[in-house]
Amino acid sequence: MEFEAFDRKMRACEKALDSYIDPKLFLCARLDGRGFSNLTERNFKKPYDERFYRYMTETVRHLMNCGFNIIAGYTQSDEISLLFHPADNTYNHKTRKLISVLAGEASGFFSLKLGAPAAFDCRLIPLENQKAVKDYFSWRQTDLLRNSLDSCCYYALLSDGMDYLSATKKLEGRDVPFKTELLSSYGIDYNALPSWQKYGAVLHYERTEKTAINQKTGEHVTFCRRELTLTEELPAGEKFGEYILSLMEAALSQA
Ligand SMILES: Nc1nc2c(ncn2[C@@H]2O[C@H](COP(=O)(O)OP(=O)(O)OP(=O)(O)O)[C@@H](O)[C@H]2O)c(=O)[nH]1
Ligand SMILES: [Mg+2]
Numbered sequence: 001m002e003f004e005a006f007d008r009k010m011r012a013c014e015k016a017l018d019s020y021i022d023p024k025l026f027l028c029a030r031l032d033g034r035g036f037s038n039l040t041e042r043n044f045k046k047p048y049d050e051r052f053y054r055y056m057t058e059t060v061r062h063l064m065n066c067g068f069n070i071i072a073g074y075t076q077s078d079e080i081s082l083l084f085h086p087a088d089n090t091y092n093h094k095t096r097k098l099i100s101v102l103a104g105e106a107s108g109f110f111s112l113k114l115g116a117p118a119a120f121d122c123r124l125i126p127l128e129n130q131k132a133v134k135d136y137f138s139w140r141q142t143d144l145l146r147n148s149l150d151s152c153c154y155y156a157l158l159s160d161g162m163d164y165l166s167a168t169k170k171l172e173g174r175d176v177p178f179k180t181e182l183l184s185s186y187g188i189d190y191n192a193l194p195s196w197q198k199y200g201a202v203l204h205y206e207r208t209e210k211t212a213i214n215q216k217t218g219e220h221v222t223f224c225r226r227e228l229t230l231t232e233e234l235p236a237g238e239k240f241g242e243y244i245l246s247l248m249e250a251a252l253s254q255a
Contacts, residue, residue, distance in 0.1 A: 021093040025126040026086065026133050029098065030140075031063075031106045033078030034119040040078070043114065047151040048197045055113045056080065060203045061228055062109040063102065071251045072244055074137060076144035076200030080106065080120075083133065083244065085251055095124055133248065134241030141200055141240045148198050149190065153179050156186040199234040204247045207254065 001009075021027055033039065044052040053075075060073035060080050069088035074081045082102070091097035103122040110118045127133050150171065157167040171179065180190045190198075206229040211222050235243050 017096070019095045021095060021098075021124060021126050023089070023093065025128060026130070027084040027088075027093065028125040028127060028133070028136055029082045029084070029102055029122055030125060031080045031082075031102060031120040031122045033110075034121055036078040036118075039114075039118060043116075047148075047155040048194075053196055053201075055110055057201055057203065057230055058113060059106050059110050061230075063105055064203060064228060066105050068102075072202055072204040072247045074140060074200055074202050074244070076140060077147065079140070081137065081140055083137075083248065098122075098124060130245055130248070134238075134245050136241075137244040138237055138241035141234070142237065144200050145198060145236070148193075149176065149179050152188065152190060152193070153182055156183060156188060160186070194232075195234065196232050199236055199240070202231045202234060202244075202247075203228055204231065205229070205251070 040046075040049070040052060056075045056078070060075050060082075063080065063082060064070045064073050068082075068090050069085040070082050071085050072083045074083075091101075099122045103120050106120040106122070107118060110120065125136060127136055153171055154164075154167050157170060158164065162170070174182075183190050205226045207224050208227055209222055210225050211220055213219070214221050234240055
């Protein structure tokens with residue numbers, strides 16, 4: 001077979017699974033640490049670790065600075081959700097490029113921070129309208145709220161010498177007041193825990209006005225700068241989804 005024909009045949013094989021995200025849809029990506037239950041067990045304090053959290057927020061910052069147009073990045077536990085700007089068209093939104101590049105960037109960056117290999121998986125979530133975007137982010141935050149209270153309770157019981165099975169039985173079917181009361185009995189005020197442990201954290205661009213002195217004329221000049229800002233005090237539930245939409249509206253109005 002002549003090379004050109006052979007090349008065409010092989011390229012067709014390569015493209016068999018290629019697909020693209022419909023540009024009419026809003027796009028989110030979620031990255032999740034692979035096997036981070038083991039990784040955190042070996043390297044970080046339980047149930048929450050300030051250094052782990054910092055690595056996660058720095059990974060979000062890296063993802064928002066590595067060539068995509070991303071409006072907001074939300075991190076909770078070992079996951080990161082990114083909201084793409086509707087104007088972003090990196091790689092024509094070819095799914096395999098987005099998934100592999102985002103997972104590669106996050107894995108490489110986090111590994112350097114940790115000083116050991118760490119990997120993230122990545123999935124793309126096409127969303128049909130703004131309501132779906134709002135619901136998506138509220139959902140991820142609700143997932144954290146439920147898990148964080150349970151993790152704190154488990155950790156308190158296990159630290160007290162209870163085995164995992166008994167702790168599971170003790171917490172099974174119990175409501176929020178029972179669990180917060182249980183934590184109180186161990187001297188832990190759940191409501192006083194740092195906000196990022198219960199609600200997560202968001203990185204987004206903020207326009208700030210800066211003033212500088214023109215070195216040639218000595219005049220004061222004012223200019224706008226886009227800065228990636230970390231927000232750690234977040235509203236909860238529905239309001240969190242609305243907050244994400246407000247970031248999207250701000251980003252669209254600046255276009
Ligand atoms: N010690 C510690 N663990 C954390 C912290 N944040 C998240 N984790 C752990 O990270 C894990 C995240 O859960 P999963 O993503 O479901 O578990 P995984 O082992 O990563 O599994 P896969 O994602 O399916 O590969 C949980 O075990 C959490 O307890 C932290 O600050 N400190
Ligand atoms: Mg994980």
